Amino acid sequence: MEKQPDNISLKAHKIHKYFGGVKALEGSSVVVTKNKLISLIGPNGSGKTTLFNVISCWLSKSHPDDFIEEPEDEPKLQTRILKTLKKKFGGNEETDERTEVGYVDFEDLRLDGLDAHEAALTGMMRTFQTTRNWPKLTVLENLLVAPQNQTGESFTNIFFKRKQINEEERKNTLKALEILEFLEITHIRDQIGEELSGGQLKLLALGRLLMTAPRLILLDEPMAGVNPTLGNKIMDKILELKVDSTIFLIEHNMDVVFNYSDEIFVMASGKIIAQGTPNEIETNKDVIKAYLGVDY
Amino acid sequence: MARIIRKTRINDKFRSFIVGVALAVPILYLYAYAFLAQTNKSIFLIGTILAILVFFVGALSLDLEVGSVGLPNFGKVGFFALGAYISTLLYSVYRWPFYYIPGIGPIAQFIFSCLVAIIFSALVGYLVSVPTVKLRADYFAIMTIAGGEIIRLLLQYERRWFWAPAPVGPPTQVISNRVKVEFTGLYPFNQTLADFFGFTFFEDHNLGSIFIWQVVLIVIFVLISILVYWFVEQIRKSPYGRTLRAIREDDITVTSVGKDVSRFRWQVTTLAACIAGLAGIMYAMTFSAFEAGDFRPFLTFDLYIFIIIGGLGNSRGAFAGTALVQMFLRAAQVQEVKENIFLYLGKESPLIGPLFDFLQLDVYINPDNMRLVILGIILILFLLFMPSGLIPEPKTDNEKYLQYLTPEERLSSDKAVATRQSLTERERIDEEDVTELNSNI
Ligand SMILES: Nc1ncnc2c1ncn2[C@@H]1O[C@H](COP(=O)(O)OP(=O)(O)OP(=O)(O)O)[C@@H](O)[C@H]1O
Ligand SMILES: [Mg+2]
Numbered sequence: 001m002e003k004q005p006d007n008i009s010l011k012a013h014k015i016h017k018y019f020g021g022v023k024a025l026e027g028s029s030v031v032v033t034k035n036k037l038i039s040l041i042g043p044n045g046s047g048k049t050t051l052f053n054v055i056s057c058w059l060s061k062s063h064p065d066d067f068i069e070e071p072e073d074e075p076k077l078q079t080r081i082l083k084t085l086k087k088k089f090g091g092n093e094e095t096d097e098r099t100e101v102g103y104v105d106f107e108d109l110r111l112d113g114l115d116a117h118e119a120a121l122t123g124m125m126r127t128f129q130t131t132r133n134w135p136k137l138t139v140l141e142n143l144l145v146a147p148q149n150q151t152g153e154s155f156t157n158i159f160f161k162r163k164q165i166n167e168e169e170r171k172n173t174l175k176a177l178e179i180l181e182f183l184e185i186t187h188i189r190d191q192i193g194e195e196l197s198g199g200q201l202k203l204l205a206l207g208r209l210l211m212t213a214p215r216l217i218l219l220d221e222p223m224a225g226v227n228p229t230l231g232n233k234i235m236d237k238i239l240e241l242k243v244d245s246t247i248f249l250i251e252h253n254m255d256v257v258f259n260y261s262d263e264i265f266v267m268a269s270g271k272i273i274a275q276g277t278p279n280e281i282e283t284n285k286d287v288i289k290a291y292l293g294v295d296y
Numbered sequence: 297m298a299r300i301i302r303k304t305r306i307n308d309k310f311r312s313f314i315v316g317v318a319l320a321v322p323i324l325y326l327y328a329y330a331f332l333a334q335t336n337k338s339i340f341l342i343g344t345i346l347a348i349l350v351f352f353v354g355a356l357s358l359d360l361e362v363g364s365v366g367l368p369n370f371g372k373v374g375f376f377a378l379g380a381y382i383s384t385l386l387y388s389v390y391r392w393p394f395y396y397i398p399g400i401g402p403i404a405q406f407i408f409s410c411l412v413a414i415i416f417s418a419l420v421g422y423l424v425s426v427p428t429v430k431l432r433a434d435y436f437a438i439m440t441i442a443g444g445e446i447i448r449l450l451l452q453y454e455r456r457w458f459w460a461p462a463p464v465g466p467p468t469q470v471i472s473n474r475v476k477v478e479f480t481g482l483y484p485f486n487q488t489l490a491d492f493f494g495f496t497f498f499e500d501h502n503l504g505s506i507f508i509w510q511v512v513l514i515v516i517f518v519l520i521s522i523l524v525y526w527f528v529e530q531i532r533k534s535p536y537g538r539t540l541r542a543i544r545e546d547d548i549t550v551t552s553v554g555k556d557v558s559r560f561r562w563q564v565t566t567l568a569a570c571i572a573g574l575a576g577i578m579y580a581m582t583f584s585a586f587e588a589g590d591f592r593p594f595l596t597f598d599l600y601i602f603i604i605i606g607g608l609g610n611s612r613g614a615f616a617g618t619a620l621v622q623m624f625l626r627a628a629q630v631q632e633v634k635e636n637i638f639l640y641l642g643k644e645s646p647l648i649g650p651l652f653d654f655l656q657l658d659v660y661i662n663p664d665n666m667r668l669v670i671l672g673i674i675l676i677l678f679l680l681f682m683p684s685g686l687i688p689e690p691k692t693d694n695e696k697y698l699q700y701l702t703p704e705e706r707l708s709s710d711k712a713v714a715t716r717q718s719l720t721e722r723e724r725i726d727e728e729d730v731t732e733l734n735s736n737i
Contacts, residue, residue, distance in 0.1 A: 056552075120554030128552070134545040137538070140694045144535075145542045146553045152535030153555070155563055165535065170700035177709050186709075187716035190694050193545075212553060 009034045009216050009246040010124070014102035015054050017047070018062045024050040026270040027064065027102065032216070037239065037247045039257045042267035048250045049129055051267070052218050055104050056126045057111055057119035063101060106216065121148055125214035129221050131201040135194035139185070142193055142204055143176035146211035172211070179207045183237060199226040202234060216246045223253055235260060258282060308688070316686050319674070323620055326627040326637070326663060333632035336504030342514065348622045349517040350578045355602045355614040356528050357571035363609030363689070364532060365564050366544035367429070368437040370596050371444030375417045375569045377591035379576020381451055381458060381471065382413035388474040389460050402478060414573045421569020422562060429561035441593060452588035470587045473580040480509035517578060524571055525611050540564065601671055605678055607685025616686050621671065628663035638662035
């Protein structure tokens with residue numbers, strides 16, 4: 001593979017994903033620049049989460065030829081509008097060679113074929129749309145489980161490298177307390193996962209991910225179901241992370257997306273139909289709205 | 297807030313205490329009754345202790361899998377069988393390769409046979425785990441039940457290898473373990489004491505006579521149990537154990553932070569297989585004669601009863617559960633208990649007599665024939681009302697981690713907690729004011 005430009009964090013090229021007869025992704029491509037906040041928007045069921053799943057190796061991508069298409073007499077109206085849109089706003093160009101197989105590159109690494117946990121070890125971390133946590137562990141422990149390749153996680157080290165483990169635990173504890181302070185949730189330090197509110201869980205998920213010092217963060221609707229005040233707080237925290245990491249965000253809250261993003265990808269029915277700065281997308285909002293039939 | 301939490305904790309403890317007493321008193325009564333009815337009291341007691349220790353090690357093995365990682369292994373009995381069969385066949389039947397070396401032969405053979413049994417159990421545990429640990433919990437349970445049964449059926453029907461050759465006639469299915477007989481002989485312990493020390497406590501108190509091997513076994517078993525207990529506790533307390541608990545609660549999140557969940561799972565399954573193999577060796581030594589039919593899935597279910605009653609994910613709970621249930625089972629089998637503690641339901645009973653007469657039923661209910669019913673009811677009650685068992689898994693608290701901090705760091709962190717607490721309180725009040733305002737508009 002050719003070397004990626006240094007400022008590119010993630011490049012997903014022509015990703016296809018079929019669930020039986022459902023085309024969740026049809027050759028979508030995204031390029032994420034380093035130290036930027038990139039958003040991915042689109043209506044429900046358009047394939048955003050699926051794209052995240054493929055990028056983070058939770059799902060394997062499909063071969064473009066795997067889908068058996070039924071013959072169509074005439075392209076549907078939607079397909080025609082889609083084509084026009086794409087031409088106009090620089091979405092993914094359609095190629096005739098259908099067999100081009102996509103790939104996902106994270107920095108200099110090709111991720112295809114890795115296991116989900118291996119992908120997470122590369123420095124790319126993700127959150128889930130439905131917040132997950134370990135309900136019986138304390139908030140502090142929820143953070144302490146996260147650091148990767150801990151000495152104390154090897155079976156023999158438990159008995160032979162105690163000193164090193166203790167030092168590492170101390171270091172991680174300090175780091176965890178720092179992250180709690182950064183996220184302004186120090187007060188729930190001693191509570192257990194199942195006692196937390198939805199918003200606190202979102203923050204905890206963010207904190208867990210920060211424990212691993214990721215270079216690329218994939219956030220799947222970090223603000224869904226959170227009250228606007230807390231939502232803005234979460235967004236502020238996320239913005240602060242831009243210094244060290246790149247952020248790729250799925251979000252339905254358009255105010256947030258247009259205010260904070262450096263670049264926006266618009267997805268519909270598994271395809272990227274437009275991409276650009278918030279301003280560019282905003283000016284084309286009407287057309288997109290006409291196509292999507294919703295307020296995007 | 298803090299006060300409320302502390303209060304419920306005390307209530308929980310109190311409840312555990314009450315339930316524990318309610319369970320322990322009848323069982324102890326039954327056991328005392330059975331004990332006093334024995335002619336050879338010490339043997340009865342020692343038999344119970346040995347059984348408790350054997351099954352305690354087995355329960356630890358199961359609890360490591362079920363309690364710590366949430367892998368419902370229903371094939372545990374297979375590893376019991378492997379441990380028992382391999383160690384016994386090597387030592388008592390095939391006697392290969394060290395046994396006939398003069399002097400150290402038998403000892404070397406014994407150690408060798410135990411090591412082979414444990415290593416082989418671990419190997420089988422690993423092989424079973426590779427295809428199964430990625431399955432969902434219920435499929436894992438089904439697979440392990442099948443695995444345990446396959447092991448038992450192999451042992452039962454493969455006569456060439458697993459049956460004991462008899463001096464005359466066809467091989468026999470019953471295997472006898474000769475370890476304790478050969479090492480300690482059948483010397484009465486009491487007599488030894490009397491000969492050497494003039495100690496006649498047993499005779500004086502009419503406690504019956506015991507043999508040296510029983511005392512030696514108890515000492516060895518206690519040491520083994522303590523060692524395994526310590527080992528399991530070390531794992532539970534370490535970061536490794538913390539990750540295991542996280543896997544038990546949500547393995548997807550564990551994977552998402554970059555940990556290989558299957559590695560943890562196969563390691564634990566393999567280790568648990570080792571421990572179960574060890575328990576199998578102890579089983580063979582304690583019960584001396586056994587056959588494949590002894591290793592039916594019921595034995596696994598027994599272990600489940602022990603750890604559920606005692607408390608999942610907690611070694612002390614495993615001991616409490618094992619001890620109580622074993623005492624009950626042992627006492628219930630005693631003839632005097634069966635004959636004297638019973639409930640008669642039949643045509644002579646008051647009130648329901650005519651009904652039973654009409655049904656032509658004459659039922660004697662005693663602890664022995666009702667033991668499965670009683671255990672079943674206890675189990676269901678526990679699952680419904682006290683799923684965390686008699687001694688619940690200790691609540692994780694952060695003290696363990698905060699102790700790593702220097703006093704200043706500790707203080708500043710605690711202060712930060714307090715500040716943030718009062719801050720959010722104020723924020724919340726402010727927010728409520730705002731929403732009130734908004735709703736007024
Ligand atoms: N595991 C699955 N099996 C079958 N179909 C699936 C699966 N996951 C997603 N899909 C389908 O793929 C399509 C895209 O789903 P996806 O979850 O990516 O949507 P989304 O853009 O994240 O939507 P939302 O905004 O509601 O989260 C949907 O039609 C969905 O039904
Ligand atoms: Mg989604």
